[in-house]
Amino acid sequence: MxxxxxxxxxxxxxxxxxxxxxxxxxxxxxxxxxxxxxxxxxxxxxxxxxxxxxxxxxxxxxxxxxxxxxxxxxxxxxxxxxxxxxxxxxAYNYNSRGGVVKLATIPCMCDKIIPIVAKTMRENHPSSHLAITCQESSEVYHSVLSGMAALGILFNSVELTSPEIIYTPLFEDEYVLYVGPKSPYWDAESITIKEAMAQPYIAYRNEFIKDYGGVSTVFKDMMPNIALRTDELESVKKIISEDNYVAFYHRIMTREDVYLKYNLLRAIPISDYDTRTQVGYIESKKYKPSALDKVFIKVLKQIVSETFCQNCADY
Missing domain, CATH: 1.10.10.10 (Winged helix-like DNA-binding domain superfamily/Winged helix DNA-binding domain)
Structure with a gap:
C-alpha cells in the first residue's frame, strides 16, 4: 500500500x-x-x-x-x-417552510432596518432563521456571486455588476455629517464639502482607501482629514459625541439613531455637493432564491416602504 x-x-x-x-x-x-x-x-x-x-x-x-x-x-x-x-x-427548496435565509448586508442596514425585518419574520414565520453577515458592498457582491449568501444588500455601484447578478433598487439615501457638541459646526444648519473634508474624520474600515460602493463612490477623488480609523461602527459615534471628530452617516438609515434622539450628535447636511446614494438588494441567477428568501424580500420591501421611505422614490 x-x-x-x-x-x-x-x-x-x-x-x-x-x-x-x-x-x-x-x-x-x-x-x-x-x-x-x-x-x-x-x-x-x-x-x-x-x-x-x-x-x-x-x-x-x-x-x-x-x-x-x-x-x-x-x-x-x-x-x-x-x-x-x-x-x-x-437546500433552498427545503427552506420554503422554514430554514435559513443567508443574508450579506452593508453594516448600516443592521442599525434599524434588518432588526425590524427579522422581528417580522419571526412573528410570521417562527421556524425561519436569518444568518446575517455584515460586509462592505464589494464583499456582499462576492458573497452572493459565489453562493455563500442567497441575498445581498449593498450600495449601487457600476463597479459591482455582472450578468450573473440581478440588482433591484430599494431606496435612495444621502450622506450627512455627524458632529458632536465640541465641533465648531454643532449649531450649523449646513456645511460645505470643503469644510466637511477639513474636519478631523473617523474612517470606518476601508472608507476612502478603495472604492467599495459606499462613501468612496459618492465622494470620488476626495480625501477627508482622517485622524482615526476603526472597524467598530458604534465606537465612531461615541468618540464623536465626546470630542471634536466627524464622520459621514446616512440620513434615512440612521434617522432614529439614539445618539440623535438624545441630542448627543447632530446630522449636518452638505450644502454644495450631491451626497445621494442608492441602496438595493442582489440575488444570483445561478443560485436561485428559495421561497423563504422571496418572503424575506417581500417583508424587506414592506418595511422599507412603510417605516423608512414614505418620501423616497417609489421603486
Missing amino acids: IFSKWRPFMKLEQLQFFAQAVKYRSISVAAEKSHISQPAFSGQISKLEKELNIKLLNRTTKGVTPTAAGVEILAKIDTVLDNINEINNI
Missing part, C-alpha cells in the same frame, strides 16, 4: 479563483472581476498549486493559460461547482 503525504484541504474559493483566471486569461482582470486585490487573488491560486503539488497555470507577460494538468482539473472544478449549485438549490 502506498501512503501519500497529507496535504491541507483545498478551499472552494481557491478553485473558483483558478477557474476565473482561466476564464479571463489574466490574473489581474480576474481579480478585478472578483473585487479583491491582485496579490490576494494570485496568492490563493499559488496556495492551491502548493497544496496539490502541481503547476496549474502558465504565467507570461501576456496573461495566463492552464497547463495540461490544469485543464483536467478545471473540468473537475466545473463538476464540483455544478454539484454545489445543485446542493444549494436542494
Whole structure:
C-alpha cells in the first residue's frame, strides 16, 4: 500500500479563483472581476498549486493559460461547482417552510432596518432563521456571486455588476455629517464639502482607501482629514459625541439613531455637493432564491416602504 503525504484541504474559493483566471486569461482582470486585490487573488491560486503539488497555470507577460494538468482539473472544478449549485438549490427548496435565509448586508442596514425585518419574520414565520453577515458592498457582491449568501444588500455601484447578478433598487439615501457638541459646526444648519473634508474624520474600515460602493463612490477623488480609523461602527459615534471628530452617516438609515434622539450628535447636511446614494438588494441567477428568501424580500420591501421611505422614490 502506498501512503501519500497529507496535504491541507483545498478551499472552494481557491478553485473558483483558478477557474476565473482561466476564464479571463489574466490574473489581474480576474481579480478585478472578483473585487479583491491582485496579490490576494494570485496568492490563493499559488496556495492551491502548493497544496496539490502541481503547476496549474502558465504565467507570461501576456496573461495566463492552464497547463495540461490544469485543464483536467478545471473540468473537475466545473463538476464540483455544478454539484454545489445543485446542493444549494436542494437546500433552498427545503427552506420554503422554514430554514435559513443567508443574508450579506452593508453594516448600516443592521442599525434599524434588518432588526425590524427579522422581528417580522419571526412573528410570521417562527421556524425561519436569518444568518446575517455584515460586509462592505464589494464583499456582499462576492458573497452572493459565489453562493455563500442567497441575498445581498449593498450600495449601487457600476463597479459591482455582472450578468450573473440581478440588482433591484430599494431606496435612495444621502450622506450627512455627524458632529458632536465640541465641533465648531454643532449649531450649523449646513456645511460645505470643503469644510466637511477639513474636519478631523473617523474612517470606518476601508472608507476612502478603495472604492467599495459606499462613501468612496459618492465622494470620488476626495480625501477627508482622517485622524482615526476603526472597524467598530458604534465606537465612531461615541468618540464623536465626546470630542471634536466627524464622520459621514446616512440620513434615512440612521434617522432614529439614539445618539440623535438624545441630542448627543447632530446630522449636518452638505450644502454644495450631491451626497445621494442608492441602496438595493442582489440575488444570483445561478443560485436561485428559495421561497423563504422571496418572503424575506417581500417583508424587506414592506418595511422599507412603510417605516423608512414614505418620501423616497417609489421603486
